[in-house]
Amino acid sequence: MPDIVRKALWSIMAAGTTLASLSFPAARAQDTSAAVLARGEYLATAADCVACHTAPGGKPFAGGLKIATPMGDVISTNITPDPDHGIGKYTEEDFEKSLRHGLRRDGSHLYPAMPYVSYSGITDEDVKALYAWFMHSVKPVAESPPTTSLNFPANLRIAMSAWNMVAGTVPPESGDSATFDKMRRGKYLATALEHCGTCHTPRNMMMSEEQDNYLAGAPLAGWYAPNITSSKTSGIGGWSEDSLVQYLHTGHVAGLSQAAGPMGEAVEHSTSHLTDADLHALAAYILQVPAKEDSAEQKPRQNFGHPVEEADIRSGNLTRIDDLTEMDGQHVYDANCAACHGMNGAGTTDHYAPSLFHNSVTGAGRPDNLIMTVLQGVDRTADGLHTHMPGFGASSDVQRLSDTEIAHVVNYVMKTFGSGDPAVTAAQVAKLRPAGPQNTP
Template identity: 40%
Template structure:
């Protein structure tokens, strides 16, 4: 597309779809009634708070002066028009894989389909040495991938489409892949066993998306996984934490074909084999010994569960389909990392509100009603009941996270 050529409406519409797939507005829209794409959202990172930029086509405060080449360089190389580096809160390690055709569609939409907003977000201020943006070039050179996505000839069209969406526009690894010492993702595609094996971000644990039998997707079908991405519910589980916004702002708008392709790809990722909890209904029978959880769930935890949890999640831990998630066999319940479980009890949360899904449901905060000891007891009970077999939660686990959250 020549610089002065008017893009077609079809190209702009395609770019709008791709922007949804990439969830651009999710990061580039301020939390308090901000204008779409005008920036100002504060993003927490280990290096300080990063403020998202204005990516509307405003000539003064946005990207209105960006050529296509400037735009593509920002997305793929993490470089602004003035040559300064962007922090990897902008997922350019994933966006480098975006095809040229999709990049042109995105550019057409951002320049012609998004209203210009004259708004200058606050400057990102992080402490030394992380405020030295020149070093970001070195970071990318050493730790970020440089190649476009290449389809695999040994895989079918669905698999390749899913792989492309997961690895590039969806930038799923930004949350679901653990980070290394240099804050790089420890894998960027299926060739790495760490890829999408779960990651800790802003005091949430983004789930393991591989085939591990406890914390992963081994017991979830591709159909249920696609339904989960579309509605926030599937296989008895419900989205929580930052995944709620991802589904509300992005995934629910993808076509059924694309959601199926993503599910097909994810279901081919093998298990990591790492230490993990398990779910086996036979373990609920008397006399069956568990390997990680207490053989007899603690009575104190049972009492807390009966008083505060059973009304929604039921005595058998199976919840109410499409309303309250099951705790029996829930991958987030039996996973090794308990950060999200503790945070949900301390802060509460809600399920997504989607076009095709059930009404939003809220879980209350128990910060003022349960002590650290009680939260540890009830989570240990849940992780040892109904066939769940996962390590106990300690009072120190709860106290540490509550202190971090200032709750």
């Protein structure tokens, strides 16, 4: 979507009047028992609160993370219980209005970078547990992150209700979410706590989620959150429940996929900490989401490719890397990738460095995620294993590979091991390359 259209949409989102907020049930004596606090901590983990409310190198929940929008950066707030810099003065009702309705304590509107559209589905009892944990278990941090300052007229928070009117919300669940049956629990996790649709559902002209295309795939800060519907061609309908559970728990399934970027964060901070029962519930629900097809995906992403026959270096002509002013795709691969992924693309025998064939990143119809992986690398810790691949976009703030070289190696890898040459250009890479030092994905 052109930037001018996005800016216009953000202007529309900031052009209405304040809606009356719904009231939370009357407050009662707060339960701060160990069981309630443990439940609150688990829920906060499932909701992945730490990912957005912690800046790189910052203190947990102290805010400061920059979330890019067409109208400027939304900067996450301090949600520790510090009374002056965080949410220490929030009542339980204030907390509920913020979480489920996008309203701050002073009555002003939050920007939808805060996924209150999804969190609106959280049960009353779970809201109470979350509030108890944040207020009594999170360490207060006396720091105020920079204030969000968007371009006019998106800086007029009072009018966010115009967008709320068209965005829709997840209806709140009732009862004790811990007692839900498997499929109901999976739906609750996917639609409310884990808010999968926030990234994986495409958005309409008003930037609200297209519910008729739930989980059908969408662009996300340079990455592409893929189609994860039950389509066997475009989605993950060919995955087993156990495979999806393994992916959510570890971020890696040999012969299928590996998590990087925002999904790597989600695995590291959230899904890898869920119980087996919840992982199976979540996987079972996602695998039955109605299939949506994507013209960019011609066959299952993980079904592309095969190992290449390794060349015999004792014969033929060799080209010295030093003789090249700018390397073509094969030479970039040989110099930077082959040591881990192998000359034949098979990866390491322990799968730490994944195979580049039978890989949903190289087999995708879009090159976005491979470009971003080459630029930013991979850095996630899940199930006790730290997985790291260096980013080739920058090293100590100095560019390592040029835009042209990254375009060449992406085209080479996808043509050789994946879905085919996507004809990536240096201009496409330049558009995705971060302007400054890169954070870990």
